[in-house]
Structure formats: structure tokens, C-alpha cells
Amino acid sequence: MGPTVTSRVLRLLEVFAPDRPRLTLSQLSRRAGLPLTTTHRLVGELAAWGALERDDEGRYRIGLRLWEVAALAPRGLGLREHAMPYLEDLYEATRQNVQLAVLDGTEALYLERLSARGAVGVISRVGGRLPLHATGVGLALLAYAEPEVQERVLAGPLPRFTPYTVTNPRDLRRKLAEVRRAGVAISDRLLELTALSVAAPVFGAAEEPVAALSIVVPAGEPPGPYIPAVRAAARGVSRALGSPRARAWPPSALRNLGTPAP
Amino acid sequence: MGPTVTSRVLRLLEVFAPDRPRLTLSQLSRRAGLPLTTTHRLVGELAAWGALERDDEGRYRIGLRLWEVAALAPRGLGLREHAMPYLEDLYEATRQNVQLAVLDGTEALYLERLSARGAVGVISRVGGRLPLHATGVGLALLAYAEPEVQERVLAGPLPRFTPYTVTNPRDLRRKLAEVRRAGVAISDRLLELTALSVAAPVFGAAEEPVAALSIVVPAGEPPGPYIPAVRAAARGVSRALGSPRARAWPPSALRNLGTPAP
DNA sequence: GTGACTCTTCCGCTCAGCGGAAGCCATGAT
């Protein structure tokens, strides 16, 4: 974090957060810890390019040009693009919440969320993060993550959200083993007392876990009926990504009889 | 732009494009017009922060951290968030393509697209741009855009995509007046011979046009039945954004549902 | 008015950034 220009520019971008998406020059200056003059110059250049925009009141916000470039992130919208049809199917079939998330660091980063108007409320947000140990997608991601990541999560603090949150490393380890055995993760009120989620991992072309998808339903509903649908959707996305694991594990051997193999 | 560090950093980001989302260091260097050494240093810093990532082969791609920050763009995902439920409704009712776009410069920037698997193919892409004069959302945006933007588009070249594309400024002016009168824009094979789209503008809290949404159906289908649905969805989003225009019911004069001849 | 706040422009000092050079490590051809 030297005093390089690049780091300052990035620090200015960092300052924006979900709860403060619009900032004045002075706010930017203070929050980024940069002199006002310096901020003024850098922000001016960012705005000229389109990384930032000014609204009517003169406040700055993240610009569309930056959004456009960021839309090229393969692990962001790229993944989403492949997953969307399957998410839609899941959504249509259940009319609940459907989510897609990837592992970033030791958190789940949410790429997509489809929510019916009447569905149970969830606190996830597209572009937002939630902890791995207390969410369906988080457990699915963690169960198949590299050991190094697993250990970091198991070692770190496991904050409690509800009486059902798994906060004990040993319990969490057992839970992860269970996820690997079943191929799906069930988060029954681990994060919120009102919600239950069923999640499954998505694998990429190199058989690597790349994402997880889930559906969130009101707590109390039996998760059983949702499991095949979630699993099928995850397998569908994996196949779309070229995963050999998905090819070798056909959804229904009988149905494949009619279609010629590739 | 001057030889400032900021401009160089931005130029490096600019280099990424839909058809080349992964680039080697040398490619970045060449395409950005920067010395290899300079590129190496800057890219290193960007990657350390997470604006860029390196894949297994050492190539660089847009990073999730940048995507995460860009997700805070009020005119990007912010708008999308409000619009999504209405887009879903439209999608569900029609099982076709549903799109959301905003005006950026003199082009339409697509924020969202929901596509049924069997729906007619469309060339739009989330994060992509298309010209205003040849798309449904484009016409809807242009019809309500500031005069200055309209003039720039009318003056500029109006490339032809199909025999039906409006390439004459006078015809385009008439078409825009028609859109304002009807409250919806119909693009019958203006961009592709296979597709027809019905679009309507979305207004913000200050009665300003902020976006447009559309549905795309196979060419040949009568657009009439879709018009009320598209208009209702657009009004729904406008209301969600706090538009006073949407709260008051539309003037009865706008009941002219006559479909324009191709 | 006065004070507190914002944003913007100016300008001379200095250190961050620059980029040539050199070297490393792969491929692939001879």
C-alpha cells in the first residue's frame, strides 16, 4: 500500500459501499485519507473517463463505464451468463429466491439473485458478501474449496447469527463432510430464523468448484423436494461450463438414449 | 489524454473487450500502447488489489473485486435491482426475451437480459452496447432524451442493418414523434430480420427518462398484445423509482394502440 | 454580516514513476 498513484486511485474506488453509493468530493477525500487537492485531481480524471459520474447535486457515484468494463469479468457476468437459464428454470419452478455465488477469499460473493415478490426475504444482495459457514451457497463452496481455505475459515471466528448457526469448528467439519457426501448443502436457519436454503456446487471445465447455486424458502418447509431440482440445476450449469464431472453423471440415462453422444 | 498514471491505468482496463476478456502481459502492453515494464508494474498493482486476476496460464482478466465495486453503480445494478421484479413478470408472461437498457452517450447500454431457451436469438449482451436508431429500447430512450443527444444521433451516421432500418434523419424524426405519442417504441426488424421488439421508457423521481425496457419476439408476431404489458412493466419500474409521472394514470389520449407500418 | 462548509485553481519543490538494459524461462525450429 505504498503512496503510489495507482493505490490512491483504487483507494478512492474502495470508499464506495452499499450504504454510501454517492459521495461528495470532501467525503471521498476524508474516507480515502487523501488530501483534498489530490482527491480533486484524481477524481476529476476518473470522472472524465467515466469510472465515476457526478449527479445533479455534484456528488460522485460509480460510473457506467466502470460497470461496463467490470461486466467482462469471466468469474462475474461470464459465469452468470452460463448459469442464467438454469437459474430461471429453478426460479420458475419454485417462485422463491434463487441465488448464484462464488468463493472470493473466505467469503461468498453473490453474483445473482432472483426473487419473487412474495418470497421470503433474504439479506443477500447482488455484489454483496456473506460468510461461508452460515449460508447454503457458502457451505457448498467451502465443502469443495481448497484445504487451505477451509482451514482459514475453520480457524477464524465463526460469528453466530441464530441459535442454529454452526459456530464450532468440529461441528462445521462434520457438516462439510455431510455436504460432500450428499452433494448438496442445507442451511436450516443458520443465517436467519425465517429462511432455509438448499445449495449445490457448480464445477468448471477442470473439475474445479467455481460457484454454488441455491434456492431459499421459508423455514419450516421440508427441503427434500427441492434437492433434486437444485442438484439438477447445478449439474446443468456445470455441463454448460464444460465440466467432465457433469457429463459423466447424466441426469437420466434413459432420456439420453435418443440423443446421439457428442 | 496526458501521460498521467491514472490515464494509463484506465487505458489498461479499456483494453479488455467482450471478444478478448483474457490477455497476457505483452498483449496488454501492446494494446494499451505502454512500455512492457510500465505495464508490468501497473498491472501488478491492479492484480494485487483485485481489479485484475491471473488465470492458470498467467493471463490477466477483470477481477471480481472490480466487479464488486462496479456493482454499486446506481445507474447499473441499482436500477436493475428496482426493475428486476417487473422484468421477471414480463418474462414469465411471455417466455421471450426481456431487456433493460440505459442511455450512455449516443448508444444504448444493456443492463439486463432475460432469455428463454427457445426464444428468438438476439445479439444484445449484458454490458454491451447497441445503436439507438435500430433497437426498441434505443428508440424509446432517444425519443425522450435531451434534444442535444437527439441532434447528435440524427446528425451522425445511421448505419443500416436490414432493409427496414431507419437510416434517414427525417424518417427517424417522424418515428420518434410517433414513439412519444404512443408511449411505446416498436422496432420491427430494424436490427435483425428475425426479431421485433416492443419497448417503453422508464422515468425517475425527477420525471427524467432513466432507462427503457423491451421484449423481443419473433418477427411476424403482431406487436399489439404486448404493448399493454410492456407499458405496465415500464410504469411499474417508474413507480418503484419514485416517478410522479407513474403515480398519475396516463392521459387517456395515449390510448392510441395503432401499430405503425414497417 | 459571520462562520462553516463546499469546491476549484495555481504553482514551485521533490520523490514516485519511468523505461532501457539485462537476464530468466519457456517453446519450437534447425
Next chain:
DNA sequence: ATCATGGCTTCCGCTGAGCGGAAGAGTCAC
């Protein structure tokens, strides 16, 4: 085995881009 090519990385001394204090303009509230 030798050379060539094309990638990537590290090193280091020169220099001008960036820095930020100072001054001033504009805006709101009391």
C-alpha cells in the same frame, strides 16, 4: 545441442508528473 523467439521479471539512475499548501470563490444557515 544450438539458436531463435516470445514471453515475463528484476534492477536502477534520471527526471518531470504528481503533490499538496495556499488562496480564493461559491453556497448555505443562522
